Each structure stands twice: as structure tokens, then as C-alpha cells.
Amino acid sequence: MEFNTLLNTSLDLNVTPLRFPDERSALIDELNRVSAENKRLTEMITVACENYNELQNRLVEYKINNPSMDNTAASRKRKTEINGSASESSSSDEESCKKLKEEHIKAKISRVFVQIQASDTSLIVKDGYQWRKYGQKVTRDNPCPRAYFKCSYAPTCPVKKKVQRSLEDQSVLVATYEGEHNHPHMSKHEMASGSNHCVTLGSIPCSTSLSSSELSITLDLTKQKMSRDARNSNGKVHTPESQQFLVEQMASSLTRDPNFISELAAAISGNFLQHTERQMAK
């Protein structure tokens, strides 16, 4: 927020003449300082997220290995569920352990961020599966409505997803997936009927867009490594599911869509040329 305010201020400086010659350079210095601070804070948040995820994974693993410790710290819901099942059938530790493992699998939650047009009001995330909408609600923390979807293969497939616009960035949809699909991806026809959403995996400023007739993918071809956890410059975390989806989509596009190959070649060579030109300029 502070960054944006400063950015706007510096943009205004291009239009209105400055009263003090030092004012512009001072503001630029300030802008640089705040940019650096923003970057540092983003890195801190990233590290905190990593630590949190690691701790959570450890906790789940520990609970699975030590089911007896769970009845103190767990939520009331979990507690009543366990107590209820125990009173009904005096279930053994083995059974409750099995239940916890099942719950762990069932509760496998992933989050995917999808860049959309700001004007796009539909809460549709093309992720390779077919969904049936069964509800929509406005939640307290976010004025944008949240849409509830079930996999079309339900009840065979237990996967659900929630889609809601990001509170911070209205042009980003946050899709929360619960569970894992027990069937393959949908057909070509279904994929082709989708809107031209752009699944963003890399950093926006240096990305290369591939727009085949069926799919638009933004690739970051400039990163040294596709960072180990596939995080983009905004600090948004992309799940293995979204990476897998992208890889599968690209693979299928390579086989199905002859234009995709030329688009890909053009994108890579274009980036190559830019890179060489920059080298030459030095």
C-alpha cells in the first residue's frame, strides 16, 4: 500500500514540475528504500510460510504415529468424533490411527492462484477437471462471493473446491481444493470449451506467454531454476497439483495442437534473441 502510494507520487512527478531539485532524487531514494524493504518482508513471509507448512506436516505425522496424544490438543470436533466412535464400538488404537490416516488423506487441501481479467466476474478456474457448482456464499472476511464446486464424478470422486477472488488482488482467483481425484483428467472437448484463462506460474515481468488455440500458459523462462517450490515473485505458492496440471496440459497441447509447437518455439527463440541482444548491448 505504502509502495503504491509512493509509486503514484513518483509518477505524478513526471507531470508536475518540482519546486526543489532534490525532491525527486529524495523520493527515488525513498522509493528504492521501500522497495528493498518490501522485498525483505516478502522473503520473511515466504520463510514463515515454509516453516509453518513444515511444522504442520510434522504435527500431522506425529499425530499419526502417536494417536494417543491427540485427545488433548485436537479441536472439539475431532475430540467428539473420536469419543463418539469409542463409545459406540470401543475402537482400538489401531482403528483410531487408521481413521486419522484416512482423515489426513481426505483433508488434503491445496490452494491454487489463478490470474484472471479484472473484468471477469465468473468464478471459473479451468484446471483440467469438470466441476458442478452447488452453492455460492458471501463470507465475512471477503465481500466477493465464494463459489462451491463438486467434481462432476461425485459421489465417486470426493473432491471439492472453493473459488473466491483474492481480497488483496481482485484479479486473482483463489481456488481451494479438498481431497484428491480418483479418475483421470477430462477430455479434449471439455478443455477446449474453457475460457481463455491464464494460469500463471512464473514471475509476471519476465514471462513469456504461449497462447495456443486451446490454452494460454504463462511461462517464466528467465528464472535460473523453476524454484524448488514453484513460487512466483509475488510470494504466491503454487501447489504440485497446479504444476502437474501445467505439465500435462503442455504435453497434451504438444500432441494435439500443431500450433502449440510453433508458439513454443517462437516463445523460446524470442527469449533467446532478447537475451542475446542484451548480451551484445553490454
Add this chain to the structure above:
DNA sequence: CGTGTTTGACCGGCGC
């Protein structure tokens, strides 16, 4: 007519 979406009603968990 079949299928998918919309939307108000309903339910259950949770905090006070």
C-alpha cells in the same frame, strides 16, 4: 427434455 446454475432455506459447529 436433460443438464447445469442460481439462490434462498436449512443445518451443524463454534463462541459467548
Add this chain to the structure above:
DNA sequence: GCGCCGGTCAAACACG
């Protein structure tokens, strides 16, 4: 016990 809130249901509706 009550009220709030998120999640789900299901009747009505839209569309091809």
C-alpha cells in the same frame, strides 16, 4: 441457549 457463520441442499430457472 442463542446467535453467527460457513457449508450444503434442493427447488426454480436458464439454456442448448
